[in-house]
Amino acid sequence: MTERSAAVTTRGLIKRYGSHTALHGIDLDIPRGRVFGMIGPNGAGKTTTMRLLLDIIRPSGGQLQVLGEDPRTGGSSLRRRVGYLPGELHLQARVRGRELFAHYAEISGTVRAGTVESLADRLGLDLSRPVRSLSKGNKQKVGLIQAFMHEPELLVLDEPTSGLDPLVQQEFHAMLREAKDKGQTVFLSSHVLSEVQQTADDIAILRSGRIVKLSTVGALRESAVRHVHVVVAEADFAAARSALIAVPGIGELAETGDDGATRALQTTINSHVDAFVKAIARFDLVDLTIEEPDLEETVLGFYGTDETATDGER
Numbered sequence: 001m002t003e004r005s006a007a008v009t010t011r012g013l014i015k016r017y018g019s020h021t022a023l024h025g026i027d028l029d030i031p032r033g034r035v036f037g038m039i040g041p042n043g044a045g046k047t048t049t050m051r052l053l054l055d056i057i058r059p060s061g062g063q064l065q066v067l068g069e070d071p072r073t074g075g076s077s078l079r080r081r082v083g084y085l086p087g088e089l090h091l092q093a094r095v096r097g098r099e100l101f102a103h104y105a106e107i108s109g110t111v112r113a114g115t116v117e118s119l120a121d122r123l124g125l126d127l128s129r130p131v132r133s134l135s136k137g138n139k140q141k142v143g144l145i146q147a148f149m150h151e152p153e154l155l156v157l158d159e160p161t162s163g164l165d166p167l168v169q170q171e172f173h174a175m176l177r178e179a180k181d182k183g184q185t186v187f188l189s190s191h192v193l194s195e196v197q198q199t200a201d202d203i204a205i206l207r208s209g210r211i212v213k214l215s216t217v218g219a220l221r222e223s224a225v226r227h228v229h230v231v232v233a234e235a236d237f238a239a240a241r242s243a244l245i246a247v248p249g250i251g252e253l254a255e256t257g258d259d260g261a262t263r264a265l266q267t268t269i270n271s272h273v274d275a276f277v278k279a280i281a282r283f284d285l286v287d288l289t290i291e292e293p294d295l296e297e298t299v300l301g302f303y304g305t306d307e308t309a310t311d312g313e314r
């Protein structure tokens, strides 16, 4: 028996729009059964990557495979194995939700009886309303239901929680967990780091059409910046300060308080806390706070200041 193909593989994937290069050679491997989150600033190329996978647009160079097939030749049989939520969903039809899903089911293939109703119920969508008159958030629910309803092997979701209120977002996160439990693969894009942090196993940070970081969410968290506050006895302060300066990954040490008996310091660590804790433990420690790692700061560091990150890139 041959090994099952990855859900998504790309090698040197390039996309140009005229003279503008949106993707500069992307290498991606998304194994089956993972939730893979792609994050990046506006114009980084997230939507472009997803559209290439769905064969809505075609690459200017490089290779890609989706569920072991080339999207350019996979046709409707491959399309049925994928659920796609586009970034911008145009729902101008005069039909009601129920009729629209019946139409979508003709394209996506078998939908188990009761699935649409159950998803609509979970997300709080009224299937009897004409879709044209729905609010932005309710239109997004239509998009999510049509992506999930045929239980596809791969879900490609472009900004899935855009316009959803927090309770509906929670329900959507539960849907993602269930999809993963069933062995489905999810590839989602987001502007919101906390969402990727909560839902994804792996994260790719895209900037100006290049992947600048590929990591598991766990590993990113371990390498993330933590803020630390230390209070030591006055007599130990100078020695403690010298010991901390030598700790790998330590940031600048800022003195934040002095009450005569104790002195307070504030700094950051961007590596394991072990060396830090062992270094400070030798001194007369009055207080110690190590904050939760700040992933936002780490990710923004990868975004960088890069004028080519705008739509004006050549």
Ligand SMILES: Nc1ncnc2c1ncn2[C@@H]1O[C@H](COP(=O)(O)OP(=O)(O)OP(=O)(O)O)[C@@H](O)[C@H]1O
Pocket (backbone or CB within 6 Å): 017, 020, 021, 022, 040, 041, 042, 043, 044, 045, 046, 047, 048, 049, 087, 310, 311, 312, 313
């Ligand atoms: N049809 C097009 N014609 C010309 N340029 C395009 C086209 N579609 C996208 N681009 C450009 O390609 C780059 C990548 O766009 P893309 O929409 O993939 O980014 P994104 O990461 O999804 O951004 P956002 O977070 O704003 O949705 C941008 O510079 C964009 O202006």
